[in-house]
Amino acid sequence: MAGIEITSLHMRYPDGTVAVDEVDLSVGDGELFVMLGPSGCGKTTTLRAVAGLERQTSGTIHIGDTLVDDLPPGERDIAMVFQFYALYPHLKARDNLAFPLRAEGLPEPEVRRRVDEAARMLQLGPLMDRRPQRLSGGEQQRVALARALVRRPRAFLMDEPLTNLDAEQRADMRSQIKHLQGELGATMVYVTHDQVEAMSLGHRIAVLNQGRVEQIGTPMEVYDRPASLFCAAFIGSPPMNLLDVEVADGSLRGQGGLALPVPPGLPDRRALVAGVRPEALEVTAPGADGAVRGRVVSAEVLGDEIIYVVDCDGQRDVRVRMAPTARFAVEAPVGVRHVGGPPPVYDRDSERLVA
């Protein structure tokens, strides 16, 4: 296994579109690194450049100590898993796994040993003698993953591999991939637009937007202190409430008088936005201490929690996460107040984190 160094990567298409704009990423040896962003953010293009499927306009890519810029994909010693599992339809799962090894000319006992090992790790047992058409989507994707494993490449590149699976299979595969990656100590770069997937899988996440890196951090760093309003709106479901706030006499106030704790080092500026997670607010009786007045728009009963949407004085659609035992009627007048530590605060113009 090996780390991956991406330095000043730039991708400009002949029509002038810049897909990747001076991206620097450093993926550690044995790290599960997630590139997260909406479609068109440059995450897949970056991955394809690492794989050698696209040639960058400028910048360099190292895999381990090797500068790979001039190497064709086949010589980069990486394995890719795509959204669409490309299995050979006429081959049984077992032979699909063995195919890349036989192509490399490995002796048959070694082929069998590696195939059996991958089958064990992904619990493919009874599926090994079936052809792809007799496998479900999730099973096919597990076979595709196993086929990437048997080669023991220096790194795995995964491009939204779970997108076509249903929610249940996605959740299962997510925990399997993470477990497997840990067991193998594999270097893995994983591309997704799904923030739940990014959070639950990644050791670190790079959030990309319009070809640029907005933030790199552990899942909890990215969740607790998004570096920009873009990250704040993209991560978490429901996302952060972005509330216009003002600093007055050393205190932080939202519209309608919502009191917020002041983060250290807050600049004395007017145009500020506080990023307040739904779980950092609570719905109270109207008129409670520090609460802003509001009216319940809807109560989204999700089983293990209720998301209240409240129209507050000066701020529509404030989302509050509450325990399933909370009982506030729709249309009822309520209060909303902040709980917990200081929220991250952003400059409204630059959209960057300032405190």
Add this chain to the structure above:
Amino acid sequence: MGTVATYGLKKAFGEVQALDGVDLEVPDGSFFVVLGPSGAGKTTTLRAIAGLEKLDAGSVHLGGRDVTGQTPGTRDLAMVFQNYALYPRHTVFENIASPLRVRRDSSSDVATAVDDVARLLHIERLLQRRPAQLSGGEMQRVALARALVRRPHAFLMDEPLTNLDLKLRVEMRTELTRIHRSLRGTFVYVTNDQVEAMSMADQVAVLKDGKVQQVGTPSEVYERPVNRWVASFVGSPRISLLACHADEDRLVGAQGWTLPRPRRTTAETGRPLLLGLRAEDLSVERRGEATVEGEVYGLEPLGDHTLVDVKVGTEMLKVKARPTVAGRPGERLSVTVDMDRAHVFDAGTGLALTEAAR
């Protein structure tokens, strides 16, 4: 506005029984969600209500009147689909106005109605644009506006939010709830997304293989699923199911654990069962009487909480924990189970054999 009801709907496409006796009673003015995986028969049910599907058996009633043989045009229903088909050469205003033009309403009535619905959906400033100048989210709002501009008997919606990104979906959920309240119309809404269903519905009908599995409020369906399938489909993360059997005062797991027998279980001794445990009813942080031993398989930080996957023999428990929870794969630990909230299902029939106290 009014009620919508279906009785014994049956429809086969070749070998596939798409609808296998679908009974639904949608109260006047309710937000009624039909939830199920793809292939469950949701869209076929909706199309049957609209009159777009010829039925093999069963009847459709609107406002208490049997409309089974009637053409779609006479049913006075408005439909919104996943793929919003707008007229590309017309302005947003004309797109929204088109159902009224068909009825030859006076142009001042049309203008008032379009303005009203545009305000409801926050698209006032888009009225003079053409569809090509709109984002996906804006197009979906226009398509909704076109359906909502009339006051039909009921609104039928087929996964209208599917093509939107997550942020917009969250916003539109709230918007639809708001619109529903202000229109006081009957909504029949089809989706495969249980979060969407839970967050908007007054009533949810869970559909599978052309059959209604359960009808109830979101909380009822979550807290008292009638079978293991509904329990698994509703709720995220999925409920954990462990194989076991009951003896006189205990549940004995196939993986060797024992737990006290839930108080209100009707399960016979020795019968193969599945114990259903939701992530929030399990804890690796609290200590209690009822515990199961396992080892950490992995941690999934999700921001406001972290899921701990705990391997119990060859089975898996998903446990909801604080974001700060620690644990390495392979580490042994015990999971505390809130047995008052446990579900017990018959392993063969899948039917619930207990009513969890909530």
